[in-house]
Amino acid sequence: MEHFFDSFFILSTIFALSLGRIVKVPAGPLIRVEGRDIVIPCNVSHFDGPPEQDFDWELTQDSGSIMHVVSTLDSSFTDKSYEDRVNSGEIAVERTSASSVVLRIKHVKLTDSGKYKCLTPSTDASISGNYDAEVELRVISDSLKVAAPKSRSKAGSITEGSSFDLRCTASQDSVEGTHLSVTWEVRRGATSEKILSLNPDGGVMAGSGYSQRYQAGVVRLELLGNGVYRLVVAHALPTDEGTYVCVAGQWVKDKSGAWKNILEKSTDVGEVKVTPIASSLMVSVGEGNVTLNADSTLELTCTVATANSDAIRIEVTWYVGPTPSADQGSSRLLVHMDRDSVVNGSDAITVSRVSADTTRLVFREVEKTDTGYYFCKVVGWMPQSGRTWYKAAEKTTTSVRVTVTLLEPxxxxxxxxxxxxxxxxxxxxxxxxxxxxxxxxxxxxxxxxxxxxxxxxxxxxxxxxxxxxxxxxxxxxxxxxxxxxxxxxxxxxxxxxxxxxxxxxxxxxxxxxxxxxxxxxxxxxxxHSWVKTKDVSSRNLPVYWDQEDPSLIVVATPLKAVFSGGDTFEMACKVTGKKLKNPKYSVLINVEEPSGRKIRKIMSMSQDSVTRLEEWNEKNRLDSVVLEKSSADEFHFRMYGTQISDAGYYYCEVTAWTPDAGNTWSEATRDISNKVKIDFENTGPAFSVSLHSDRLTVYPGETVKIECVITVHGAAAGTDNISYDVKWSVSTEDKSVFLVSMDRWGLMTLAPRNGTSDCSLERIKPRTYRLSIHNTEDTDQGNYHCSVTPWLQTSDGSWQKSLEIQSEPVLLKVDFAMLESLKYPLLLGAAAALCVGLLAMLIGYIGARFCCKNALQGDMRGNRQLVSMEMD
Missing domain, CATH: 2.60.40.10 (Immunoglobulins)
Known part of the structure; x- marks a missing residue:
């Protein structure tokens, strides 16, 4: 690997040296105006040696003399004629990078014209390429002039839709390579917007906000000769208000063909104020309140007054409303005439233009229903570019009360x-x-x-x-x-x-x-339609007769008492009615639990003797209750095979029905009987239920266990003649939701769940049932209840269902564990940061070891001369 990097560095160095040093300055000539600032850049590339290079600037004047201007390395390099300007900062060389600088001359003078040479002292091991570059600077006199002949400009305060024009003069001395541009702008506050520009190449360009109006010829720039430029604006808009400025520019074209602005001057030509048509638009209905008879003709006029009426077109709409302050939404449209005088009305209602500023409404054969408040709405339309129109103003007249009289019957x-x-x-x-x-x-x-x-x-x-x-x-x-x-x-x-x-x-x-x-x-x-004209009501006529309210008396009598489970209970309900005409009775058997907390409907019989089970829904005992009608006013209720859970107070609810016309029945009155108690001599042991939870607060995703413990009082623990139905539910503020249940045979029923959590129920001891909630989530929060229904086995082997008992609730809370949720992301982030740091250190070490070399040391001024060839 080390040999590879050494070979790569040597090849790169040879390739750079083969190109040679390159010094660049802009292509000339550079034409600038006296008194302006100029910046001439210079940069060097493909050099050997230190990365920071030095630069010297020389000026070859038109006379041929060479002047030392400024240097980045040697302060004594500057000639005495330039020392004051360099010391004051009027002439300066500034670095823009290690290998590039700019020569900055403030308030350039005519004597600054000449050829500027940028020189770079050699730091290369061998001579190759160029070590200087030269550009010509031409400084011309400031001859650009722009003025506003106010006496020839038509501006000031105008009305929307009017035309105005503004003029300015712009000129420059004829200098080779310079071109003139003229731009019209409008200034509104601190912002300006371009309107039209005459570019240095002779083309006209419109601003983004005036492009459409320029193409339509509404806004144009005219050359009148002798350096006079006129801006013409037809159909002025309110947005045309502002201060108009004429900007003259002096341009030159560089070698690439791009235009550069070397001087720009502007002058305020004048301020234009545009008065909107809306502020001058006045509309009125000529007549006052009008009263006329039905079938007459109503005539009303709408008069419009506005400034610059020749440039505006009027649209008129007539309405009638129920109140003086009624608007268009609550009023009826009568007739409409658009800006082209096209009328949308009817044979009875029309509108016509009687003069340039007056329209007349004609309403023939008015009726009483035409009474109301009449008003007209006027819309003023102004032309704009592209043969289009815009809404310039809109006003509505005050209403006129029109009353149509009619001889009422x-x-x-x-x-x-x-x-x-x-x-x-x-x-x-x-x-x-x-x-x-x-x-x-x-x-x-x-x-x-x-x-x-x-x-x-x-x-x-x-x-x-x-x-x-x-x-x-x-x-x-x-x-x-x-x-x-x-x-x-x-x-x-x-x-x-x-x-x-x-x-x-x-x-x-x-x-x-x-x-x-x-x-x-x-x-x-x-x-041919009909309209209501009058309402007259008679006096009130009472219709009464003597009447006594009907009444009922219902008495419940036990026919068979119950002393132990499995016996038959029978109850008779006797009905006595008063002030009832041919009544029929419907009966409802109700039971009130011994605790008095709940009333349950057992069975009913309609007035047509149709029986129906109400809330008696025990599948194995549907036929164990009977309700019979023994006479027209007496009913018998029987319950076979009573169970301990049937204990309570039984009574009859009787409703009396009387016939109406058409064999329909209506409720006359109702009453309830006294209560008959079903009780048992020996109901067996007593029970209580309690809940125990391993914790009351859990975090999402954890498992919580709640135990339902049944305590038996009055019987030995662990007996086999008691079994239980267990049901779990959870309740929130607004509802209770069934979760899971287990009957006395051990069959479990689980309710469907929408979330990600799950629950299970198991019997861990003879009288202990555990509810487990796995993978908890926030929707599992609430009050948990355990309901238990004991079943007792009698001496004959049959089972008796006891009353349902319910535990006190246990509140389970689900909290969001902030630390637990951030633990794994923080560990992963720290591990990733450590890996990135180690990788950065490894890359730095390899670069320092194989890719870098010691920089050249020595006197930088001593290296300015060319190196001897023997050093190769």
Whole structure:
């Protein structure tokens, strides 16, 4: 490996030396303006020796004399004629790298013209290449001029859409190789934007914000001769406001063909203020409030006043709203005329332009429904580049109140009750009559029937719609009465144009209250539709009859008492009803647990004698409960093979149903009986359940174990005549979730899980069950419960199910272990950092050992002369 690196270094050195030293300066000539700064770079490459090279600068003047200007190594190198400028820093050489410098001359003078040579003293082992390079500098006089003849510029304050032009003069003395450019800019605050530029090659270029307007000819640059340049802006926009600046530039082209700016001057030509059309746009509706009769013609004018009206086109839209402050969203559009005077209206409503600033709305055959607040919206459009238009202004007039009067019909409404009920289910008949009718020619009358439920005087009342007739005499029933009207139990008829009748064939107790009718008058419009013009309501008519509320008395009697498990329990429920008309009864058997915490529905029988199991869902005992109807008002409930878990308080819940019209049944009243207790003389031992957890706080991914311990009181431990159903669940703030269970035969049921954790249940002792939660996660946090149902074996070998008991909850918390989660990433990061450090040290050692050589030492000034050939 060592021989390989030595060979590579020797070949590289020979290749570099074969190229030879190269010194470079920019290609000339360099043309600069008197008084400006100039920077001439110089760099050397392909040299041997130390990496930092020295440079000398010489000037060969036009007279042929050679002047020493400045050096990076020898301060005495500078001629006396340049010492003051070098000492003051006006002339300086600055390093930009170890092998490159720049010669900087501030405020260059005409006498600085000449050929500048950059020399590099030799540090090479052999002479090869060039050791100096020369570039010509031409310093010309500052002849660039730019001015603004304000007397010939048309600027100042103008209106949006107007035109303006600005002028400036720019010139320079004719010097070979220099070219003139002129740029117009607009300054807004601290920022400037280019508008148009006349480039040094004679081409015109537009700024990014003015490109489209320049192509459309709206913005242009004109050459008027004698160095006068004019900027013309047609159809001024509000964004054209600002201070306009004329910038003149002097350019030269280098050997590569690229343009370089050597001098630039600017002058403020003038400030332009653009007044937006929106600030001068005024719109108004000429007339004041208007009142006219129906079928008349409404005429309104909208007047527009604005500055520069010749450059703007007007779009007009008319609206009518319900209130003076109504906007377009809540108003009705009447007619629209666009900026090209194209009208989108109808035969009855149109708009026309009567003068340059006035439009007229014509609304023929107005109706009462056309009453409202009329206003017009005006939009001013201005032309812009590309034959397009933009919205320059938008205003809305104040509204004008237009009232359309109509002779309304006058009439009165009388409500009477030809037939009233004396008992529930009797018919009711109401008659609504229209009297004292005037001005009703061509008017159509319809009716609406309403019911008001009796309420105390201090409470608000509400009205229910029974049915209504629309303008076409079509019947529409209220939501609460749709079924009765549809079945014909409520009948509405129209006896003649002024008499309406309501019939309730079977009056219910819930129909007791007050009734009234409302008669509506409808007028036909010109489009043959109907519009409601008036509503008149009758007085309230009460419909009542004497009524006593129905009642029930339910008595439960035990027929067979229960003293031990396996006996039959029987209970009779006797029903006594009062103030009920042809009732039928439905029965529900309920049981209340001895603790009083829970009420469970066992079995029910409908009024049609259809029985149904409610919450009795024990698969092996579905046929052990029976509910029978022994008479119209008596029911028997039996339970065969009672178990200890059946202990509790049993009672009957009876509902009385009475018939309605159409053989439908409605609930009249309900009652519950007294409670009958099922108890057992000897229920066996007592039980209690407790939970024990190995820990209450775990980290994600760990396993936690919770033990459910059953304690038996009153029986010897380890007996074989007791078995258990065990169920685990976890509860959070809003719900309880079943986890796993094990029945008395040892069969386990596991609920499906959505997360990554898992749980298992095992019996570790005769009365100890362990729940294990593996790979815990944050969703496993909560209160854990253990529910136990004991089963006791009787002397005859049968099993009795006891009451379910539940443990107190155990709260399990899942914490996030910050240190544990960061342990492995930190170890891996430290190991990676150590490996990278060792690798860096190895690379450094190899480079220092094989790839580097000692730098040349000695007097740098002594090495300035060429080395003797004998040194080779």
């Amino acid at each position: 006058t009439y009165s409404v009388l409500l009477s009750a030809p037939t009233t009920p004396h008992f529930s289910d009797d018919p009711t008949e109401l008659e609504c009559k229209v009297t004292d009718v005037q001005n009703a020619n061509g008017t159509r009358m319809t009716v609406s029937w309403h019911y008001r439920k009796p309420t105390p005087a201090d409470l608000p009342f509400s009205d229910d719609l029974i049915a209504t007739m629309d303008q076409n005499w079509d019947l529409q029933a209220g939501e609460k009465y749709k079924e009765r009207v549809g079945k014909g139990h409520i009948v509405l008829t129209k006896l003649d144009p002024a008499v309406f009748k309501l019939q309730i064939l079977h009056t219910r107790d819930s129909d007791r209250g007050e009734y009234f009718c409302t008669v509506s008058a409808w007028a036909q419009t010109k489009d």
